Structures are given as C-alpha cells and as structure tokens.
Amino acid sequence: MKKIMLTGDRPTGKLHVGHYVGSLKRRVELQNTGDFDDIYIMIADAQALTDNADNPEKVRQNIIEVALDYLACGLDPEKSTLFIQSQIPELCELTFYYMNLVTVSRVQRNPTVKAEIQQRNFEASIPVGFFTYPISQAADITAFKATTVPVGEDQMPMLEQTKEIVHKFNSVYGETLVDPKILLPENEACMRLPGIDGKAKMSKSLGNCIYLSEEPEDIKKKVFSMFTDPTHIRIEDPGKLEGNTVFTYLDAFCRPEYFPEFLPEYANLDELKEHYKRGGLGDMKVKRFLNNVLQAELEPIRNRRKEFQKDIPAVYEILKKGSEKAEKAAAETLREVKAAMKINYFDDQELIEAQKERFAQ
Numbered sequence: 001m002k003k004i005m006l007t008g009d010r011p012t013g014k015l016h017v018g019h020y021v022g023s024l025k026r027r028v029e030l031q032n033t034g035d036f037d038d039i040y041i042m043i044a045d046a047q048a049l050t051d052n053a054d055n056p057e058k059v060r061q062n063i064i065e066v067a068l069d070y071l072a073c074g075l076d077p078e079k080s081t082l083f084i085q086s087q088i089p090e091l092c093e094l095t096f097y098y099m100n101l102v103t104v105s106r107v108q109r110n111p112t113v114k115a116e117i118q119q120r121n122f123e124a125s126i127p128v129g130f131f132t133y134p135i136s137q138a139a140d141i142t143a144f145k146a147t148t149v150p151v152g153e154d155q156m157p158m159l160e161q162t163k164e165i166v167h168k169f170n171s172v173y174g175e176t177l178v179d180p181k182i183l184l185p186e187n188e189a190c191m192r193l194p195g196i197d198g199k200a201k202m203s204k205s206l207g208n209c210i211y212l213s214e215e216p217e218d219i220k221k222k223v224f225s226m227f228t229d230p231t232h233i234r235i236e237d238p239g240k241l242e243g244n245t246v247f248t249y250l251d252a253f254c255r256p257e258y259f260p261e262f263l264p265e266y267a268n269l270d271e272l273k274e275h276y277k278r279g280g281l282g283d284m285k286v287k288r289f290l291n292n293v294l295q296a297e298l299e300p301i302r303n304r305r306k307e308f309q310k311d312i313p314a315v316y317e318i319l320k321k322g323s324e325k326a327e328k329a330a331a332e333t334l335r336e337v338k339a340a341m342k343i344n345y346f347d348d349q350e351l352i353e354a355q356k357e358r359f360a361q
C-alpha cells in the first residue's frame with residue numbers, strides 16, 4: 001500500500017510557534033525523509049467558513065498568510081502538494097454520502113466540537129455546516145487515501161470519527177476506503193504549547209501568540225514578558241518548572257547545540273532545570289537563553305518568508321497547481337466510492353443489461 005500523508009490548517013490567521021512545534025516542523029521532517037509516495041497539505045478554507053460564514057474576507061486574506069508560512073517552514077511544492085480545500089468539489093460530494101453513516105448524537109459527543117460550540121457561543125444556534133465539519137474532515141482524509149495524518153491532540157476526535165466512517169463504509173459497501181493513522185507530536189511541550197501568558201493555548205483573540213513571521217524585537221519583548229513561576233521572587237528562591245512557560249518553551253525548542261553556543265556554563269537542559277529548582281538562577285537569565293534559542297529557530301523561517309513574499313503570484317500559482325493535482329486524486333476516490341455504492345449507473349453495464357432483461361420479459 002502507498003504511504004500517503006495528509007494534513008491541513010484552517011486559514012483564520014497567521015501560523016504561530018504552537019503550530020510549528022505541534023505539527024509543521026514534523027511535516028517538513030517527514031517530507032524530507034522521502035518515505036512518502038504522496039504528501040498533501042491542505043488550506044482548509046471551507047472548514048474555516050463553517051464558523052466564519054459572515055466573515056469570508058478574513059478567510060480569503062489568510063489563505064496567502066498560511067501558504068507563506070508553509071513555504072517559510074520548508075514545505076516544498078516539489079515534494080508536497082499544497083492546495084486549497086474549496087477548490088476540490090469532490091470533497092463536498094464525499095461528505096454528503098458519509099453523512100448517512102453518522103448519527104447526530106455521535107457528532108454531539110465529539111469533545112472538540114463540544115468545546116468549540118461553547119467557545120463560539122453556538123449553544124442556541126449551531127450552524128449545520130459547522131456541526132458536520134468532522135464528517136467533511138473524514139472526506140478530506142479519505143479522498144486522498146491518507147495513511148498518516150500528523151496533527152495536534154485536539155484533532156484526535158476527528159481521526160476517531162474518520163476511522164468509524166471508514167469502517168462503516170467498508171462494511172456496508174465493501175472494502176474501499178483507507179484507514180488512516182494519527183501521528184501526534186513527540187513530546188508533551190510540543191503537544192500543548194501554552195501562550196506566553198501561560199494560558200492553555202495560543203490564540204489570536206487572547207493576544208498571547210508568537211507568530212512565525214514575528215520580527216526579532218517583538219520576539220524578544222514577548223519572551224521577556226512570559227509567565228514564569230510567580231513564587232520565584234528573589235534569585236535565591238527555589239523555582240518551579242510545572243506551569244513555567246519559559247521552561248515549557250525550552251522543552252519544545254531547545255536543541256543540545258544551543259548550550260555551547262548561548263549558555264556554555266550548563267551542559268544541557270536538565271542541568272539548567274536542576275539549578276532553577278534548587279534556587280540561585282534568575283528568570284532573566286533563562287529568558288535571555290530562550291530568546292536566543294527562539295531567535296535562532298525563527299530567523300531562517302522569517303527570512304525564507306520574506307523571499308516568497310517577493311513573488312506573491314508565484315505562491316498562488318503553487319496553490320493552483322497543487323489544487324489541480326489534488327482534485328485528480330480526489331476524483332479517483334470519488335469514482336471508487338460511487339462504484340462501491342452502486343450509484344455509477346451509466347458506467348455499470350451489468351445494471352443496464354439486468355434492467356434490459358427485466359423489461360424484456
């Protein structure tokens with residue numbers, strides 16, 4: 001069986017460092033292993049519209065931002081197909097058929113959907129399109145016969161829903177769809193990178209993000225305003241690592257080679273952590289180190305982004321080519337799905353013959 005990776009993001013804002021450690025970095029590494037027969041990276045504009053129906057301009061503006069962030073991180077259109085969800089009408093058709101295989105109560109139990117309904121104050125009036133987006137996500141994944149879906153933990157319920165649809169479809173209509181595997185981030189810090197205020201998650205509305213395209217001065221300001229251990233007041237005080245955003249970021253971003261480069265007094269992160277816990281290590285010193293680490297990680301990304309920004313029509317062209325290729329793949333799956341469901345009337349010579357027989361008697 002072919003190895004196919006698919007994943008994507010809603011274009012509702014620029015991508016931030018949470019996206020980077022949670023998924024983007026891994027995608028690029030996987031892309032560069034050369035292990036995959038095909039890689040599809042989707043800008044999920046249709047999904048973004050399910051809760052932004054009255055703000056299409058926001059989605060429209062952010063498509064290019066996300067595409068630039070992808071390219072800046074090292075996704076390479078020669079190796080990965082970058083495309084826009086709404087340009088693949090086959091995904092809507094698949095969704096429509098999959099809807100028959102899912103119950104309303106099953107979607108209601110989806111914890112991510114539940115949380116999002118609350119966040120968006122949709123309790124009293126949930127748009128039907130929003131409610132069914134997990135089903136459309138199953139279409140996204142199966143249309144490309146994805147075997148590997150690298151996403152954050154919050155997407156786990158979507159993958160479970162997809163797997164159920166795959167099993168149900170295959171048991172009702174015969175073996176057709178490919179069962180995908182989720183690939184979660186490797187460490188806890190990457191899985192749930194908090195905002196700079198230490199709040200659960202980075203979000204634009206909370207103003208606690210560090211964006212991938214952030215300028216050096218702003219990165220520095222944000223690092224120096226980061227939430228640490230509020231009980232660690234004097235340098236001599238022992239410090240706590242749990243809930244200490246600066247250390248969570250170091251867990252997510254620090255590489256061994258940054259110690260000799262920026263903080264040669266310590267051999268590694270464990271030594272730094274031990275000193276902090278013991279007392280005698282000030283927040284400023286750790287923040288200065290984190291700032292150096294983040295600057296080193298983000299500089300090449302920011303510079304590559306600026307290069308791509310010089311030729312915006314070329315970026316749209318990449319998305320157009322990618323969407324054309326993606327549509328071909330989805331159309332092939334849709335043909336197979338319709339054949340399995342026996343709604344391919346005009347290609348089904350057997351059906352036509354059988355009906356001919358029936359009326360000949």
Ligand code: TRP
Nearest residue numbers: 006007008009010044047137140
């Ligand atoms: N739900 C994803 C997000 O919130 C975006 C997405 C849409 C996606 N379809 C997908 C991710 C298919 C992985 C696979 O960003």
